[in-house]
Amino acid sequence: xxxxxxxxxxxxxxxxxxxxxxxxxxxxxxxxxxxxxxxxxxxxxxxxxxxxxxxxxxxxxxxxxxxxxxxxxxxxxxxxxxxxxxxxxxxxxxxxxxxxxxxxxxxxxxxxxxxxxxxxxxxxxxxxxxxxxxxxxxxxxxxxxxxx
Amino acid sequence: xxxxxxxxxxxxxxxxxxxxxxxxxxxxxxxxxxxxxxxxxxxxxxxxxxxxxxxxxxxxxxxxxxxxxxxxxxxxxxxxxxxxxxxxxxxxxxxxxxxxxxxxxxxxxxxxxxxxxxxxxxxxxxxxxxxxxxxxxxxxxxxxxxxxxxxxxxxxxxxxxxxxxxxxxxxxxxxxxxxxxxxxxxxxxxxxxxxxxxxxxxxxxxxxxxxxxxxxxxxxxxxxxxxxxxxxxxxxxxxxxxxxxxxxxxxxxxxxxxxxxxxxxxxxxxxxxxxxxxxxxxxxxxxxxxxxxxxxxxxxxxxxxxxxxxxxxxxxxxxxxxxxxxxxxxxxxxxxxxxxxxxxxxxxxxxxxxxxxxxxxxxxxxxxxxxxxxxxxxxxxxxxxxxxxxxxxxxxxxxxxxxxxxxxxxxxxxxxxxxxxxx
Numbered sequence: 265x266x267x268x269x270x271x272x273x274x275x276x277x278x279x280x281x282x283x284x285x286x287x288x289x290x291x292x293x294x295x296x297x298x299x300x301x302x303x304x305x306x307x308x309x310x311x312x313x314x315x316x317x318x319x320x321x322x323x324x325x326x327x328x329x330x331x332x333x334x335x336x337x338x339x340x341x342x343x344x345x346x347x348x349x350x351x352x353x354x355x356x357x358x359x360x361x362x363x364x365x366x367x368x369x370x371x372x373x374x375x376x377x378x379x380x381x382x383x384x385x386x387x388x389x390x391x392x393x394x395x396x397x398x399x400x401x402x403x404x405x406x407x408x409x410x411x412x
Numbered sequence: 413x414x415x416x417x418x419x420x421x422x423x424x425x426x427x428x429x430x431x432x433x434x435x436x437x438x439x440x441x442x443x444x445x446x447x448x449x450x451x452x453x454x455x456x457x458x459x460x461x462x463x464x465x466x467x468x469x470x471x472x473x474x475x476x477x478x479x480x481x482x483x484x485x486x487x488x489x490x491x492x493x494x495x496x497x498x499x500x501x502x503x504x505x506x507x508x509x510x511x512x513x514x515x516x517x518x519x520x521x522x523x524x525x526x527x528x529x530x531x532x533x534x535x536x537x538x539x540x541x542x543x544x545x546x547x548x549x550x551x552x553x554x555x556x557x558x559x560x561x562x563x564x565x566x567x568x569x570x571x572x573x574x575x576x577x578x579x580x581x582x583x584x585x586x587x588x589x590x591x592x593x594x595x596x597x598x599x600x601x602x603x604x605x606x607x608x609x610x611x612x613x614x615x616x617x618x619x620x621x622x623x624x625x626x627x628x629x630x631x632x633x634x635x636x637x638x639x640x641x642x643x644x645x646x647x648x649x650x651x652x653x654x655x656x657x658x659x660x661x662x663x664x665x666x667x668x669x670x671x672x673x674x675x676x677x678x679x680x681x682x683x684x685x686x687x688x689x690x691x692x693x694x695x696x697x698x699x700x701x702x703x704x705x706x707x708x709x710x711x712x713x714x715x716x717x718x719x720x721x722x723x724x725x726x727x728x729x730x731x732x733x734x735x736x737x738x739x740x741x742x743x744x745x746x747x748x749x750x751x752x753x754x755x756x757x758x759x760x761x762x763x764x765x766x767x768x769x770x771x772x773x774x775x776x777x778x779x780x781x782x783x784x785x786x787x788x789x790x791x792x793x794x795x796x797x798x799x800x801x802x803x804x805x806x807x808x809x810x811x812x813x814x815x816x817x818x819x820x821x822x823x824x825x826x827x828x829x830x831x832x833x834x835x
Contacts, residue, residue, distance in 0.1 A: 307452075309443045316446060316545045328512030329445035329545040337444070357469055362441050362487035364517065 265406050268345035270374065271359030272338060277349055280396070284403035289341045298337075311337065322373060327365075334366040335373075342373055347380040347406050349399060354386040380409060432461045433563035435556075436498040438525065439510035439543075440487040440518055447510075447543045454549060458556035459564065463504060465497035479528050481521070488521045495525040499532045505563045506537045508555070513542035523783060530697070530785075537562045537696050540783070554700060558657035562695055569658055569694045571834040572671045576632040580663075580829025581617060581648075582656070582822070583609050583640030586682020586709060587795060590616040591825040592624040592631075593833075596666075600624035601822050609640025610647050617648070635832030637824050652832045656824050661688045661695035663827025664791045667817035674787035678776065678806065678814075679823065680796035682709040687780040689787060699780040707775035709796045711744050715768040718751060719761050723799055726765050730801025733766030735759075742775045769801030777809050790814045793823035 265286050269277035272291035281288040298310035306312055315336030316329070323335050350371055351358070361367040374381060382402040387395050435455070442448050455462045467475065467490075475493035476482040483489050491511075498504050509526055511518030522540055529538055539555050562569070574596045582589040588606045590613070592599040600623035602616045613636075621628060635652040636645045637659040645653035664670070664677040670693065677688040677695075685701035685708055701707055709723070716726040737759050740750035747768075754764050790812065796802055797820040807814050819826065 306446060306449045308448060311444055311446045313446065313545065326514065328515040328518070329447070329543055330441050330512040330515065330518075332545060333444035333446055334441075356472070356486045356490075360486050362444075362485060362490075363515075364484035364486075365515075367485075 265346045265410055266344055267403070267406070268341055268348040268374065269359075270348060270350040270371065271354055271361055272341060272370075274351065274354070274359030276358065277351060277399070280399050281349070281403065284400060286347075286403060286406060289345050291338065291341065294337055294340055309337075323369065330363055331366045331369070334361070334363055335369065338366075338370055342370075342377065345374070345377065345379060347409075348374050348377075348382075349402065350374060350381060350383045351395075352383060352385050358386060380406060432459055433505055433560045434463055434503050435460045435506040435508060435559060435563075436465050436494070436501070436504045437462045437508055437510070438465065438491055438494045438498060439508075440485065440491045440512075440521070442510050442543055445512055445543050446545055447547045450547050450549055450552060451508075451510075454552040454556050457553060458560045460506075460556050460560050462508075463498075463501075465494040465501065465504075467493040467497045471497065479524060481524050483517055483521055485517055488517060491521055492525060495529055499529060504536065506559045507539075508559070509538060509540045510543050513544045526783070535696065537698070539698065551700070554655065554657070557655040558695075558698060558700075561655055561658045565654070565658070566694065568831055568834060569662060570692075571662075571831055572665070572693055574666070574826075574830040575833045577626070577630060578829045578833045579617065579620070579631050579634045580822075580825035580827065580832065581613050581634065581636045581638070581641075581644060581650070582659075582824030582828065583613055583636065583638035583644055584681050584795075584824070585639050585684060587821075588612040588616045588638075588640075589822050589825040590620040591819075591822050591829055592620050592626060593826065593829040594624075596830075598819055598822070598826065599626070601819060601825070603821060606640070610643055613640065613644045614648070633832040633835055635828035635835075637828040651835050652828065654828060654831065657686060657688065657698050657700070658695050659827035659831065660686065660793060660824045661690050661698075661827070662693065662830060663823035663825070664688075664793045664817070665690060665693035666826050666830050667793070667819055667823060668789070668791045668815050670789060670791060676784075676786050676788070676790045677823075678781075678790065678792045678797075679794040680707070680709060680772070680776065680792075680802070681794045682713075684708060685776055685780070685794075685796075687776070687784060689784060697784065699784055701776065701780060707742065707772050707779065709794070711747065711772060712768060712796060712799060712802070714744065714748055715751060715765070718748065718755075719765060721765075723795075727769065727799035727801040727803075729762050729765040730769045730799075731766075731804060732762040733760075733801075735763045737763045737767045739767045739771045742771055747771055766801055766805075769799060770805045772796065773802055773805035773809055777806075781810070786810060788812055792816045793820045795821045797821065
């Protein structure tokens with residue numbers, strides 16, 4: 265299944281999804297496609313007016329430009345996702361959303377999509393093992409869900 | 413190409429590299445709002461090298477501690493850390509602070525960061541900008557251009573006295589102003605409505621020379637500033653062409669004899685307004701209007717037309733107000749609509765005129781003056797400074813006297829004529 269990870273640039277979550285036989289849906293791929301697109305010349309992230317307009321499906325036109333740009337980049341991931349893992353309270357080193365409002369809104373959009381979703385709180389130290397176990401169980405259950 | 417040519421080229425190239433002003437871009441993620449390419453292009457055009465201060469993740473926590481604020485958005489905490497890092501880099505000569513327009517948390521952090529930077533390195537000019545997804549190139553360029561002048565032409569801006577005979581041309585959006593100056597005195601001054609910028613400038617120049625009984629050959633140097641400066645400078649082969657922010661400040665310093673210590677300049681013209689903070693006659697921080705035409709002279713022109721007086725007469729009329737009345741909107745359209753409704757409901761013309769003057773003063777105060785620390789003396793220049801009602805309203809708002817020097821509408825022309833005498 266296509267599993268959206270959140271924070272959307274978390275390498276650790278993306279790796280876990282892949283290890284347990286699913287396809288991670290991550291921001292790096294979307295940004296990579298933008299950056300490598302020879303047709304666009306708007307460095308560094310090649311965020312264009314089209315991305316900002318795409319976000320208007322999810323956010324009001326009155327919202328700040330940075331919020332629209334972020335949601336515009338994330339929108340294709342949301343539309344593609346069949347399941348998701350949301351890690352809350354993660355430190356910036358774990359993967360970062362940057363803007364608190366975009367963070368809140370995107371988590372809401374994932375929940376509202378009504379796809380199988382696991383929400384786990386980031387735990388440091390030894391308790392991280394428990395978190396990984398919960399993610400593992402969720403990803404294994406997704407296989408059963410897929411077979412149904 | 414001989415060795416000497418090659419050497420000259422290298423030296424010119426070195427000079428260009430050397431002269432590029434290093435400005436720190438301190439923002440929370442402009443790359444997501446699509447404005448970064450415009451920022452980069454405008455910076456390059458203005459001769460600015462944008463630098464992005466670096467920091468480690470550990471330094472973010474320490475920086476938030478130092479500034480005393482931690483935002484919910486990690487990118488804003490990173491912005492705080494970038495500011496702290498920039499303060500430690502002596503090669504950085506200016507800063508631009510950017511957050512998204514309408515982001516409340518961003519506006520808080522931007523203001524805190526600006527105050528922190530001014531406290532720690534008050535000598536470097538800082539500009540702020542609220543980015544939107546369709547940024548106005550001209551607005552960004554005007555800010556970068558001014559920043560570049562302040563950083564790279566400081567020695568030129570240090571001139572306090574006009575010497576010899578020079579001409580200053582200020583090609584404004586509404587009026588073209590020309591002064592002929594001789595040994596620090598204004599020999600003649602002319603202001604004409606700007607139609608075609610070049611034609612208006614040539615006409616005003618001819619008229620100013622004729623009033624001063626001088627020929628072009630007697631002029632030592634001509635300086636040009638204002639919106640139409642590039643086209644005019646090329647056509648008349650001007651000796652100096654500089655953007656208006658630093659020049660208006662210099663003109664205000666000359667007109668008000670405020671060459672020492674701190675001063676604040678309010679400049680309201682036909683279609684723009686500026687707030688400039690000066691130290692020793694050189695601007696070191698500024699805020700440019702541009703969000704709404706309701707805080708410009710054009711708004712007062714429309715009001716005066718509706719009240720059937722000229723713009724200066726509007727100010728006189730406002731001084732006779734006895735009842736306080738507020739316009740319902742700062743907007744050029746809805747403010748005038750409110751004015752029409754007020755007149756129809758029997759509110760006196762004097763009170764409506766005062767309300768219009770207050771509307772301009774309040775808007776400049778709310779949008780620009782509040783975000784900067786006003787340092788006396790406050791000097792009011794530009795065409796709107798001649799409207800006495802606006803001066804009175806500013807004085808009431810800030811609670812101190814405002815200086816409107818003689819020839820205040822010629823501040824830009826006087827500034828460039830003064831600087832041109834040093835070229």
